[in-house]
Amino acid sequence: MTGTPAHGEQMLDINGVELCVETFGDRADPAILLVAGSSASMLWWDAVLCGRIAAADRYVVRYDHRDTGRSTSYPPGEPGYSFADLTLDILGIQDALGIERAHVVCQSMFGGSGLILGVDHPGRIASLTFVSTSTGADDLPPPSGDLAMPPEPDTGDVAAVVEYVVAGARAYSGGSPYFDEAAVRALVERDVARARNYASTLVNHYSIASAGPVGGGFGDIAAPTLVVHGDHDPLLPLAHGEALRDAIPGAELLVLKGAGHDLPEPVWDDFVSALVRHTRGARP
Template sequence: MTTEKLFQVNGVELCAETFGDPADPAVLLIHGGTASMLWWDAAFCTRLAGYGRYVIRYDQRDTGRSTTYPVGEPPYAMSDLAADAVGLLDALGVARAHVVAQSMSGGIGLILGVDHAPRVASMTFASTSPGDDDLPSPSGELPQIGTPDWGDPLDVEEYVVRSIEAESAGVFDEEAARALVRADMARVANYEAVMTNHYSMKFDGPQGGGFGALTMPVLVVHGDSDPYFSVAHGEAIRDAVPDGKLVVVAGAGHGIPEPLWDEFLAALAKHTEPS
């Protein structure tokens, strides 16, 4: 039985699910572009909650069961998605949370940490980049997957599964990936909007500064085989924040797969310990 709930936040509906005791320190998980909360696996959330954490995963706009918009017409900016995160914390009665921001949502995490600092107990940037022009480009070995036929669900499923494989750096479970994609597609009204709109929004940034303005503890977690953002991207974030810490996960690509969760979970548990 699902424990998902819909919340009215900033004039939109956001779908969220929680794990653990609300009295424990809260951890807000924000996945990357196009990814619903299902991409934070329920087993991962349960294990993190087992460390004595109140874990929150949610569908951002244009993913999962949350509000969606016509293809290519998202009327929001990245700062609006950050405001949604704050609004969700309000709806859940959470004053401060440890924020974990994955991939493209590193930008959302940065806005939260700079412009909404009183709400952020700590920041974790996973598989993301500061976006500096002098950092290495994505690997030239990434396969060219093309564009699916959005009217053919099987073709769309295959496209997303192959995309997951391309970013996995060899640690790839096809059965699990296919199950994730099918579950994801079953929860949305328009999967083309899911796969399009986050890349069509306005990419604004924080008003109060950059990475150097972060005042809370910052952890960076990065795979050593990430084909999109090499470890240099994670090192750049670590070096840009005061007293940043970097954990490089051997064998991980873009994201930390289930066989490598132990190191990620241990780092998160330590980073989010009550002070």
């Protein structure tokens, strides 16, 4: 490891790569590890949101996936890792920070990591929260017909890249009244400027094959589970969240009214309250 686990942002050697990790709160409190969605660095878990969770006596960890932010990057279209490697990075971060069991919160594509951890590594998971994700069942509704994505940008044109990502975030909001374009643009500008190679950020997570657990499926998850889903989600309509809730024994569903495929600030009160309650009773 390149640094001693401490508060703030740090570069850690995890599974042979560098991952940028940031912590909030008291490390003696129950740990909540936030796993962002595809192509999303830690910045998409807003620092103010992380601070609000930490203020509820939680030790919050966010990090840059490989090919996002300051973490190790690979050439565009040539990710030198598998979906399983990205999932094992979560356990590597727990090891580096001395966290035996974490409350893991997985968003969108990386709900697949939550599934793998819950089934194949249950001893490392105190609870699971799935945000804007799905079982992937064939009978679930497809993305909304209104989900129009912009054409891919020239990655050498920073302004075009920013416009492309902002337009994608707007589309993924599903017409949410909470979409704040100015705030999203500021976030994207920071994200693009901070990344080692944003061209790789845009494509590499989509270049790896998804993978499932060895030991079973959603019905084999024993960890307490919370499913969080926006009722405006155009990529994975609400039926996906309902199906996920039904597939996991004892799972609860929090529907975020007015939210799309994201966590806009006006729903933070509901999200934080539910997450704190969910992680209060689960064994650390």
